Amino acid sequence: xxxxxxxxxxxxxxFSLGLxxxxxxxxAILILVGIELMLNAANINFIAFWRYGPPDPDLTGPMFVLFxxxxxxxxxxxGLAIILMVFRHTRSTDLxxxxxxxG
Amino acid sequence: xxPLLILSPLxxxxxxxxxxxxxxxxxxxxxxxxxxxxALLYLAIGAYFIGLVQFMVYVGAVAxxxxxxxxxxxxxxxxxxxxxxPSSLLTGLICTVPVLxxxxxxxxxxxxxxxxxxxxxxxxxxxxxxxxxxxxxxxxITVGVLxxxxxxxxxxxxxxxxxxxxxxxxxxxxxxxx
Numbered sequence: 001x002x003x004x005x006x007x008x009x010x011x012x013x014x015f016s017l018g019l020x021x022x023x024x025x026x027x028a029i030l031i032l033v034g035i036e037l038m039l040n041a042a043n044i045n046f047i048a049f050w051r052y053g054p055p056d057p058d059l060t061g062p063m064f065v066l067f068x069x070x071x072x073x074x075x076x077x078x079g080l081a082i083i084l085m086v087f088r089h090t091r092s093t094d095l096x097x098x099x100x101x102x103g
Numbered sequence: 104x105x106p107l108l109i110l111s112p113l114x115x116x117x118x119x120x121x122x123x124x125x126x127x128x129x130x131x132x133x134x135x136x137x138x139x140x141x142a143l144l145y146l147a148i149g150a151y152f153i154g155l156v157q158f159m160v161y162v163g164a165v166a167x168x169x170x171x172x173x174x175x176x177x178x179x180x181x182x183x184x185x186x187x188x189p190s191s192l193l194t195g196l197i198c199t200v201p202v203l204x205x206x207x208x209x210x211x212x213x214x215x216x217x218x219x220x221x222x223x224x225x226x227x228x229x230x231x232x233x234x235x236x237x238x239x240x241x242x243x244i245t246v247g248v249l250x251x252x253x254x255x256x257x258x259x260x261x262x263x264x265x266x267x268x269x270x271x272x273x274x275x276x277x278x279x280x281x
Contacts, residue, residue, distance in 0.1 A: 081260035
């Protein structure tokens with residue numbers, strides 16, 4: 001197995017684990033954990049193709065990862081702020097309880 | 104190749120723990136471990152700058168932010184989480200296994216070639232700086248504006264929006280007592 005194939009396999013499994021966390025967890029913060037895992041899987045792909053692909057003097061892969069990390073940090077900050085605000089009203093981070101718009 | 108073969112199973116084990124652990128604080132700490140191992144992976148394959156950024160931003164900020172959020176919120180009932188696990192796990196697996204299958208099939212069909220060069224491509228800090236502030240300058244400015252907006256928005260959210268009393272629960276009657 002080549003290093004590129006190993007990294008792509010790793011990122012595929014990591015992405016699936018993140019998806020599993022998003023679909024099975026009920027705590028909103030732990031769903032964010034799953035989203036972070038999925039974002040990291042995508043970042044591993046960028047670095048893998050930059051490192052083991054054709055030579056790239058423009059550093060496209062690392063640049064993508066750099067901006068992706070910045071966006072992910074912003075997403076985590078806003079997501080957690082929203083979750084904290086919801087917690088102040090409902091006293092819970094369980095998404096099953098947030099059904100006040102349920103018809 | 105050897106560090107890759109050592110780190111990959113460790114990353115997957117830590118990620119599996121983060122997904123599986125019923126206690127939220129354990130899951131968050133395992134996420135921090137996963138992110139730290141991914142940073143080590145970047146360092147091992149020659150992406151030094153990205154590895155350090157991953158350490159500082161993800162392990163130093165995002166993971167700690169998640170742990171602190173768990174500490175100031177009340178985690179759910181673990182026994183209830185475990186009792187509901189079989190049904191939610193079935194649903195999750197029904198959705199996840201096809202995704203993983205598609206990813207693996209495309210990976211096998213693409214058949215990634217053997218890398219031409221064994222050395223890591225050169226990526227010095229000077230190159231990063233030049234690319235960031237010449238070719239990608241508009242993106243840097245946009246990300247700066249975005250992060251400022253996020254800072255202000257998160258501070259406003261955390262303080263509480265005007266007009267809604269933070270001490271009053273929702274009227275649905277399903278909120279837990281404080």
